Amino acid sequence: xxxxxxxxxxxxxxxxxxxxxxxxxxxxxxxxxxxxxxxxxxxxxxxxxxxxxxxxxxxxxxxxxxxxxxxxxxxxxxxxxxxxxxxxxxxxxxxxxxxxxxxxxxxxxxxxxxxxxxxxxxxxxxxxxxxxxxxxxxxxxxxxxxxxxxxxxxxxxxxxxxxxxxxxxx
Amino acid sequence: xxxxxxxxxxxxxxxxxxxxxxxxxxxxxxxxxxxxxxxxxxxxxxxxxxxxxxxxxxxxxxxxxxxxxxxxxxxxxxxxx
Numbered sequence: 236x237x238x239x240x241x242x243x244x245x246x247x248x249x250x251x252x253x254x255x256x257x258x259x260x261x262x263x264x265x266x267x268x269x270x271x272x273x274x275x276x277x278x279x280x281x282x283x284x285x286x287x288x289x290x291x292x293x294x295x296x297x298x299x300x301x302x303x304x305x306x307x308x309x310x311x312x313x314x315x316x317x318x319x320x321x322x323x324x325x326x327x328x329x330x331x332x333x334x335x336x337x338x339x340x341x342x343x344x345x346x347x348x349x350x351x352x353x354x355x356x357x358x359x360x361x362x363x364x365x366x367x368x369x370x371x372x373x374x375x376x377x378x379x380x381x382x383x384x385x386x387x388x389x390x391x392x393x394x395x396x397x398x399x400x401x402x403x404x405x
Numbered sequence: 406x407x408x409x410x411x412x413x414x415x416x417x418x419x420x421x422x423x424x425x426x427x428x429x430x431x432x433x434x435x436x437x438x439x440x441x442x443x444x445x446x447x448x449x450x451x452x453x454x455x456x457x458x459x460x461x462x463x464x465x466x467x468x469x470x471x472x473x474x475x476x477x478x479x480x481x482x483x484x485x486x
Contacts, residue, residue, distance in 0.1 A: 285458075331461040334435075380461050388461035389427075396425050396458065396467060 270294035286329040288395035293325040327376035431463040
């Protein structure tokens with residue numbers, strides 16, 4: 236990982252999945268972390284909260300897996316089912332890495348926070364259906380991170396810690 | 406231009422953050438990992454430090470600092486018992 240001024244350049248798995256990261260000032264209108272394709276921005280207030288780093292780095296991996304599909308569905312078609320899928324994958328790893336989080340306690344509040352992250356979910360009826368879908372997707376991805384994608388999950392967690400150390404002087 | 410280049414070179418070589426490693430052993434609960442932390446802390450260089458982190462595999466020990474190969478071997482030796 237290389238730091239130039241306020242920016243950190245790095246990769247997740249050796250030379251795969253490159254990204255740029257920086258801290259942004261606190262802003263009530265924005266989320267705690269945002270990823271634009273491969274640019275990761277983390278709010279100053281949450282700079283020591285590792286699960287957010289993991290969450291945003293998952294989005295970087297998702298972009299590099301298939302950039303054209305990612306841009307097409309996310310930013311051109313605004314496909315809410317694609318967005319639901321990528322958000323639940325990111326939240327699944329975030330939950331796994333969170334020290335204070337017990338997997339047996341995946342409550343509706345967590346699932347609702349995933350739903351809030353997905354655009355175009357204003358209709359209450361749609362939200363109601365979505366909550367069940369999100370719950371199922373979350374469990375699917377939690378199992379996937381623990382088994383098939385174990386290696387990548389480990390690499391992302393390590394990168395999250397490294398990135399935190401690079402951005403925040405201790 | 407020269408100044409810019411120099412700045413980049415400086416931050417490339419300045420060690421303003423530590424290298425981080427997770428030890429290979431995975432623990433089922435943090436308490437178990439903490440027992441090993443106190444054992445390993447004695448043999449680490451002064452500027453290095455350790456903590457227990459949660460990874461998707463379970464609880465692991467994070468070592469923060471610039472370690473030599475000898476240090477890593479010593480840590481492995483303790484963890485393998």
